[in-house]
């Protein structure tokens with residue numbers, strides 16, 4: 569039976585729910601089939617040789633020649649169906665009861681002893697945050713804000729806390745940089761708003777190096793415990809980008825504008841003790857006792873009266889909320905423009921095309 573327009577639209581939605589990243593080759597094939605099915609043969613001018621991403625996409629689309637739209641639509645549906653059967657669609661239920669675990673691609677959410685634990689769980693990529701992970705974290709925080717857990721804790725699996733935004737979020741987007749930048753700004757706005765509005769105590773257990781957005785977000789946490797192995801790095805200028813997660817406001821407020829500028833403008837990497845001295849970190853622990861000491865403490869905190877902690881947090885945050893939302897809005901608008909700048913595109917391309925290690 570021929571794939572209908574409805575089958576095609578269902579397949580497009582299905583792609584967004586794939587649990588396993590199908591890899592760049594498959595993504596290019598999907599892109600090419602989508603373009604062929606919706607626009608017909610490629611008539612676009614060939615991108616320049618240094619425009620790696622758009623050239624790869626153009627090549628994939630152009631290779632389909634005069635394949636009829638209907639056949640491209642059918643092939644797209646078939647390809648998605650084969651991917652979906654090998655990679656069960658992502659789902660994340662509502663948690664809260666002790667011992668329940670929800671796993672999505674890239675994050676692991678567990679709840680035990682009154683603590684929701686959200687783990688960046690992509691150690692082979694230093695826990696870089698994909699578009700899907702941003703969305704899964706939003707969902708996990710929304711669940712944690714209304715379930716019966718008392719404290720929510722972020723940590724990282726493996727040697728890193730997180731290397732920040734996955735730099736391939738933009739290069740692997742099927743609709744080009746402009747579409748990726750629009751999507752990025754929308755996702756980022758909602759993601760940061762969820763942290764601003766999160767009603768319960770939010771704690772970061774920074775087990776290792778933290779980069780980019782995983783650092784800036786810490787300004788919205790209630791406590792940050794760090795191993796003495798952790799470092800804090802915000803290389804935004806090196807990436808042609810600008811600060812996010814309200815750090816253009818929280819960092820100068822917390823550490824003074826001179827120290828904030830060293831981090832946010834010049835990309836100075838701080839040790840855990842330096843970050844503590846600047847007020848970004850609550851307490852630093854020796855790596856050898858870090859996990860035991862921190863988790864023992866958190867288990868005690870999770871037994872404190874939850875309503876009292878929620879009300880105190882509300883009082884602390886109340887006068888800042890409107891300001892934080894306005895800052896988030898402006899940072900997202902600024903970043904959207906940055907992502908389309910030559911400085912940023914060149915920096916991202918030089919990361920994704922760097923030579924593999926021997």
Ligand SMILES: CCCCCC/C=C/C(=O)SCCNC(=O)CCNC(=O)[C@H](O)C(C)(C)COP(=O)(O)OP(=O)(O)OC[C@H]1O[C@@H](n2cnc3c(N)ncnc32)[C@H](O)[C@@H]1OP(=O)(O)O
Pocket residue numbers: 692693694696697699702731732733734735736737751752753755756779780781782803804807809812
């Ligand atoms: C909705 C969108 C919101 C966006 C908000 C804006 C956010 C901005 C930021 O977060 S900016 C910060 C972005 N992050 C970085 O610039 C870090 C980039 N990575 C590195 O510099 C290094 O990988 C490292 C210092 C983190 C670790 O170096 P090393 O110990 O030498 O390991 P590898 O480089 O070999 O890394 C292993 C493996 O992981 C991949 N990887 C690491 N970080 C990222 C990343 N941020 N994005 C994508 N991929 C990453 C790396 O490519 C290696 O993969 P491979 O084994 O080669 O397949």
